[in-house]
Amino acid sequence: MAGYKATKEEREALALITKLLRASNAVSQSATALLGRVNLTVSQFGVLEALYHIGPMCQRDIADKTLKSTGNMTTVIDNLGKRGLIERRRSIEDRRYIMVHITESGRNLIDQIFPEHNQRVLKCFSVLEPDERVEFGRLCKKLGMSQES
Amino acid sequence: MAGYKATKEEREALALITKLLRASNAVSQSATALLGRVNLTVSQFGVLEALYHIGPMCQRDIADKTLKSTGNMTTVIDNLGKRGLIERRRSIEDRRYIMVHITESGRNLIDQIFPEHNQRVLKCFSVLEPDERVEFGRLCKKLGMSQES
């Protein structure tokens, strides 16, 4: 048997991270359940939605925005490109950059699912009271910002 | 341009899910940063840790516990098996089940990283006050349980 034993504080923290991961999982699964209908993965949706709302970005910026690696971006954006949902345009000023643009077709796809997607996200959080939602957002933000480099 | 426009409530919910995913990502990354040292993936650690603390389980139960598919479990457990960290034993009473056991070697590995892992998790949440941690856990639990079928 192990000689190591977690302290009470540690056990509480472990319980807390479990709850957080479970909540995050539940919410994101429930919110993205409709993506299958239009054959989008969660990653693809994330990228497409960012381009839709923020505008053209280079892959590095998209990777930062979605918390993924640049190697991963190449793959995801390749797959979006195959379906004609985005377009790559090499920057002229600095030829290292490739600006990624959402196409008309990509825009239509987002328009098609966004209303229901928003409804679902809203519904997910409707188990919390309004003031609980505010508090939850505040605490998440504290946690999300704390680990930044 | 899109004819669709999100309501204020929807926009707030979208902002909230972003904060939640960011928090979840930040915490889980910071907590699991040391796994590379012992060549474990996050999934492998999750499975191994569950077996360590709960005891032998069949793959279906492990999948439920870790919120993954059974197909995925086959892969992850295969990879843990290759390294001799777990053992599969076909159940005799009901031959559909395969009980997965952690080995001595697997137990040693967990013992080796668990103290530091716990410290890291604890540190992640130390940005919250004690009463905030309690409240955060309560809200996460509400969210995590709400989407269950």
Place this chain on the structure above:
DNA sequence: AATTAACTATTCGATATCGAACTATTATTT
């Protein structure tokens, strides 16, 4: 007893994901 239904695990194809090595381009240093 035979059929059907329910359930566990595996397989497969497609996509995601990381980190590290690599190429191409631009910026900085000497």
Place this chain on the structure above:
DNA sequence: AAATAATAGTTCGATATCGAATAGTTAATT
């Protein structure tokens, strides 16, 4: 100007992940 450093994107190998199809086992039904 040449060498060096920094940066963007790609490639590769390994692993993860899903959903659907499949095989094998047991339970329930007829």
